[in-house]
Amino acid sequence: MNRSAEASGPVVGVLALQGAFSTHLERLAALGVDARLVKQPEHLDGVDALILPGGESTTMSMLLDTSGLRDPLSDLLGDGMPVFGTCAGMILCASNVLDGRPDQHGFDLIDITVRRNGYGRQLDSFETDLDIVGLDTPFHAVFIRAPRVERVGVAVEVLAEHDGIPVLVRDGTCTVAAFHPELTHDTRLHELFVAQLTGN
DSSP: OOOTOOOOOOEEEEOSSSSSSSHHHHHHHHHTTTTEOOOOOGGGOOOOOEOOOOSSSHHHHHHHTTTTTTTHHHHHHHHTEEEEEEHHHHHHHHEEEEETTTTOOOOOEEEEEEEEETOGGGGEEEEEEOOOOOOOSSSEEEEEOOEEEEEOOOOOOEEEEEETEEEEEEEEEEEESSOGGGSSOOOHHHHHHHHHHHTT
């Protein structure tokens, strides 16, 4: 990994082109993690892992091109850089996206099919408690214009479901959530992601 010499632990970048990136940064700071915003290709220097936040996936896809980040990110993620994608970040990581725009392109990192806004529009947002593999007590999850997982590949591990539909899944170094774990003060999912980086 490209760990910076100054950092004693992994450095987590948070894609900061659009969406809920600042709250992710706050959750990582609460854990004492060295985290930084990624807006330009040079901001990837020294970054060991990446969070792709919620937001508007088509806008984020466009901004990946105009910022010059798409190609360097594709290279790093394709080489196995750990990534945690939430809501729109899940869409960017998915191998197949339904109801997306023709010019919308992601990173094809995890073998799932997702439907944009699969749970409805803003008025259909909801909150619920989820039983999550690796957590002793339920996690309160916030769903806002969430993608809906319609297919999961055989190698993909389902970590949480809501009404029988996967909402948190993982394959190797890629973990994606249909909800916004950063919108509560529960840092356990961020902690699990960081623990994956350190081997703890």
